[in-house]
Amino acid sequence: MSLRSKKSTPPTREKLLDATIRLMRQQGYTATTVDQICAEAAVTKGAFFHYFKTKELIAEAAIGKWCQNRVAGYMADMGMPEDDPLVRLNRLIDGLIESVQQPPDGLIVCLLGMVSQEMAGNNERMRATCSGSLQGWTGLVAQLLQQAKDLHPPKVDFDPQQIAWMLNSLWQGSLLVGKTCDDPKLVAHNFNHIRNYITSLFSLPESHVKN
Secondary structure, eight states: OHHHHHHSSHHHHHHHHHHHHHHHHHTTTOOHHHHHHHHTTTTOOHHHHHOOOOOOHHHHHHHHHHHHHHHHEEEEEEOOTOOOHHHHHHHHHHHHHHHHSTTSSSSOHHHHHHHHHTHHHHHHHOOOOHHHHHHHHHHHHHHHHHHHHHHSSSEEEEHHHHHHHHHHHHHHHHHHHHHHOOHHHHHHHHHHHHHHHHHHHHHEEEEEEEO
């Protein structure tokens, strides 16, 4: 094997995580087996258990990688930290809309939401993992809303944390409905309405957040 091909081959652990993300987004946590993950990653079960003692542990790590990658995407979508926080929030929403209109793998599925729905009621460890990740997304949005509130006069007072949780719930719920109805436009429409709703919270020209 050439040095070039060695460098282009993902490490075994990353191959296992990528395979887990693909399979669990397609068919869920319970239906995904260790054998399937190994086959998808083209590695042995011995290699699997070298890195992960259980399916639960690789699922936790896969959620961590999924969320880390998503956050990197959010940051790229939002632009520079010194930009208007309301503009940054709307860029984030635009990125979410784009992600369901043109999903690279054709799936309208969030791994975090998929596993949360399936496992939060019967696995305390997975519930805690998913809860922490959901709180992370909510915290990011709440921070942007608070910064926007500090910069722009709100039409009515609002709790940024409560609004952020509402947006998180609408995002996950929209993904569920969009997947079930096989209609990514439904998700996009919902978040276009959300974009308008957020704008309506502030006293500023509508054109201000069209950047």
